[in-house]
Amino acid sequence: MNPTIEIEQLSTGYRGKKRTKVVATNIDAQICSGELTCLLGSNGVGKSTLLKTICNFLPPLHGQIHIMGRLLGGYTDAALAKVISVVLTDKLMIRNMRVDELVSLGRSPYTGFWGVISNTDRAIVQHALQLVGIPHLAHRMIHTLSDGERQKALIAKALAQETPIILLDEPTAFLDYPSKVDMMQLLHRLSRKENKTIFMSTHDLELALQIADKIWLLDKEKAVQVGTPEDLALQKILHRFVSHQGIQFDSPSGLFRVAYSYHHTIAVEGSGDAYHLLCKGLNRHGIATDSQKEMPTIPITVYCQEGRRPAFHVRTSKETIVHSIEEVLQLVEKHL
Amino acid sequence: MISSPTKSIALRSIHPLWLFGSIFVCILLLMLLNILLGSVYISPQQIWDIIIHGDTSQEIAYNIIIKSRLPQAITALVAGAGLAVSGLMMQTVFHNPLAGPSVLGISSGASLGVAFVVLLSGSIGGNALSTMGLIGEVALSISAVIGALSIMALILFVSQTVRGHVTLLIIGVMIGYVANAIIGVLKFFSVEEDIRAYVIWGLGSFARVSGDQVQVFIYLMIILLPISMLLTKTLNLMLLGEGYARNLGLNIRRARHLVIATSGVLVAIVTAYCGPIIFLGLAVPHLCRSLFHTSDHRLLMPGVMLMGATLALLCNLIARMPGLEGALPVNSVTALIGAPVVASVLFHKRSTI
Numbered sequence: 001m002n003p004t005i006e007i008e009q010l011s012t013g014y015r016g017k018k019r020t021k022v023v024a025t026n027i028d029a030q031i032c033s034g035e036l037t038c039l040l041g042s043n044g045v046g047k048s049t050l051l052k053t054i055c056n057f058l059p060p061l062h063g064q065i066h067i068m069g070r071l072l073g074g075y076t077d078a079a080l081a082k083v084i085s086v087v088l089t090d091k092l093m094i095r096n097m098r099v100d101e102l103v104s105l106g107r108s109p110y111t112g113f114w115g116v117i118s119n120t121d122r123a124i125v126q127h128a129l130q131l132v133g134i135p136h137l138a139h140r141m142i143h144t145l146s147d148g149e150r151q152k153a154l155i156a157k158a159l160a161q162e163t164p165i166i167l168l169d170e171p172t173a174f175l176d177y178p179s180k181v182d183m184m185q186l187l188h189r190l191s192r193k194e195n196k197t198i199f200m201s202t203h204d205l206e207l208a209l210q211i212a213d214k215i216w217l218l219d220k221e222k223a224v225q226v227g228t229p230e231d232l233a234l235q236k237i238l239h240r241f242v243s244h245q246g247i248q249f250d251s252p253s254g255l256f257r258v259a260y261s262y263h264h265t266i267a268v269e270g271s272g273d274a275y276h277l278l279c280k281g282l283n284r285h286g287i288a289t290d291s292q293k294e295m296p297t298i299p300i301t302v303y304c305q306e307g308r309r310p311a312f313h314v315r316t317s318k319e320t321i322v323h324s325i326e327e328v329l330q331l332v333e334k335h336l
Numbered sequence: 337m338i339s340s341p342t343k344s345i346a347l348r349s350i351h352p353l354w355l356f357g358s359i360f361v362c363i364l365l366l367m368l369l370n371i372l373l374g375s376v377y378i379s380p381q382q383i384w385d386i387i388i389h390g391d392t393s394q395e396i397a398y399n400i401i402i403k404s405r406l407p408q409a410i411t412a413l414v415a416g417a418g419l420a421v422s423g424l425m426m427q428t429v430f431h432n433p434l435a436g437p438s439v440l441g442i443s444s445g446a447s448l449g450v451a452f453v454v455l456l457s458g459s460i461g462g463n464a465l466s467t468m469g470l471i472g473e474v475a476l477s478i479s480a481v482i483g484a485l486s487i488m489a490l491i492l493f494v495s496q497t498v499r500g501h502v503t504l505l506i507i508g509v510m511i512g513y514v515a516n517a518i519i520g521v522l523k524f525f526s527v528e529e530d531i532r533a534y535v536i537w538g539l540g541s542f543a544r545v546s547g548d549q550v551q552v553f554i555y556l557m558i559i560l561l562p563i564s565m566l567l568t569k570t571l572n573l574m575l576l577g578e579g580y581a582r583n584l585g586l587n588i589r590r591a592r593h594l595v596i597a598t599s600g601v602l603v604a605i606v607t608a609y610c611g612p613i614i615f616l617g618l619a620v621p622h623l624c625r626s627l628f629h630t631s632d633h634r635l636l637m638p639g640v641m642l643m644g645a646t647l648a649l650l651c652n653l654i655a656r657m658p659g660l661e662g663a664l665p666v667n668s669v670t671a672l673i674g675a676p677v678v679a680s681v682l683f684h685k686r687s688t689i
Contacts, residue, residue: 055583057579057582077582077585077586077587078585079585080583080585081583081584081585082585084583085583086579086580086583088577088579088580090577090578090579090580092576092577093431093577094575094576094631095625095631096625096626096629096630096631097575097630097631097632101630101631101632102576105572105573105576105580105584106584108569108572108573108584108585108586109584109585111569113566113569114568114569114634115568115569115572115634157580161584
């Protein structure tokens with residue numbers, strides 16, 4: 001686990017003619033190989049700017065970045081192309097290009113003047129397509145792909161570039177939930193299997209906390225805080241990071257959940273999925289659940305009965321048996 | 337938008353070599369027709385004698401073939417190739433399907449140069465340029481090149497500081513407007529005869545280049561067209577957009593300068609010799625992308641050259657069909673014939689994808 005990217009006292013931002021716009025300052029951190037590192041931060045805090053600075057699209061305003069032990073400014077464009085590859089948020093506006101052609105372009109730092117692809121290059125392209133699991137898409141046109149497939153093709157392009165470092169700017173944006181999970185697990189797997197340094201920015205806090213090896217929290221006041229998701233939770237840094245109303249940090253799981261404000265309490269008894277999901281449903285309606293029967297504010301008791309067909313015994317003055325949570329909620333609502 | 341993989345493979349089943357072959361045959365055929373057809377009938381036997389054996393005994397026929405039809409056909413061939421290549425480069429560098437050779441105001445620059453010389457020679461020099469023969473022709477070409485290249489230098493200078501290609505594109509279009517406005521002012525102060533000469537120049541023609549000049553024109557294009565072939569890898573990377581291209585080791589600024597300069601010089605020279613030919617540069621790249629079903633410039637570049645030459649020859653042929661001799665300006669034909677062809681090809685392809 002040796003650090004491949006070392007950042008010292010970095011300030012990022014845009015140097016204009018008249019004035020310089022500083023986006024983030026005092027960034028001190030390292031990124032290691034063989035790890036998936038996620039960069040988290042709210043909009044406008046400078047995630048993209050930091051990524052652009054690391055891949056040398058923007059010069060640092062202050063401080064230094066060492067890539068593989070060498071100062072970033074000391075790399076030529078061509079040399080850097082063999083060290084860092086990127087997957088950007090820019091929309092590809094190409095028609096009539098096949099996926100394998102796109103991935104082959106990842107070989108350009110290695111090909112000659114005409115960009116002719118050798119057999120070795122072709123094998124590397126094929127391998128890259130296999131790693132991301134899209135060899136069957138090789139002959140499809142890029143503009144016919146779904147967002148997730150296109151993102152994978154771009155990751156294959158980055159892999160074909162054979163760089164020790166891959167930077168990704170919000171690769172999970174615009175994807176549906178299963179694709180997001182798929183994408184993050186793919187990147188995690190690649191970091192392990194290929195011993196790559198993978199650094200990605202994302203807004204998917206939940207997923208990052210569950211999958212990433214390291215988390216970078218970028219923040220206006222505290223600059224950047226780095227650690228494993230669990231350490232950040234233990235040090236209560238995550239709590240502070242999302243200190244909004246309506247979000248609660250669930251310490252045992254190390255994840256966030258929506259905070260409900262409760263106005264009522266109800267007695268619920270039972271166990272298993274039916275019990276937990278009913279509790280969740282009631283919580284969503286602002287009703288706290290209590291199995292101890294201490295001071296329920298609603299004169300109802302619900303017994304959950306697990307089984308092939310779950311049953312809910314709703315007891316008021318009389319007992320009603322229903323089979324869906326929706327019906328329970330309707331009955332409870334009547335007694336509010 | 338979603339196509340089954342089998343279908344997209346089926347569409348690609350026409351091997352590029354076949355396409356190249358058939359376009360090449362088209363060019364040969366059109367060359368022949370261009371030499372064969374005209375308002376004066378000259379038999380194939382005569383043409384064979386004149387071109388192959390250098391038979392000068394039939395003076396009129398010899399003059400028509402060697403001094404008119406042959407140079408005209410070659411001019412169309414080379415100019416078409418040049419304009420199409422220039423259009424392809426502009427569309428790639430600006431990521432804009434509507435970009436063409438005229439988009440950066442470079443051809444307006446050529447027009448401005450010509451306008452200065454043509455329109456002012458009468459009112460200031462007291463001698464209408466149109467009456468000066470060969471010197472007038474050369475002056476016209478040189479002023480067009482100077483006009484176009486100075487606008488291009490201005491664009492390159494601006495591109496040093498402007499980052500976004502959309503901004504640069506808009507600045508180019510603005511420069512074009514300014515050039516046209518100046519031409520308007522110049523016209524206002526010119527004598528009628530000069531305005532007429534200028535308007536005729538503006539209609540575009542492959543016939544204007546005379547025997548001696550056609551050689552210079554061909555040599556220039558023979559140097560420039562291969563240079564554009566050298567830019568294929570650069571152009572392929574540029575397709576991905578600035579960020580990805582840069583990450584793959586491309587020096588964006590230098591690449592952009594090289595492409596704009598090559599493309600600009602091509603337009604400048606073609607415009608100097610043939611006048612502002614519209615449409616070909618915009619349409620041919622689209623046509624080729626559709627036909628070859630690729631964005632790879634290693635295929636597109638030669639494809640566009642051949643297709644540009646083909647269309648230019650076809651338009652030239654139609655422009656001087658027997659009975660129409662001299663009546664139709666090339667610009668009308670390029671658009672009238674070319675636009676429906678290109679639109680139908682694009683439309684047909686779109687519906688099958």
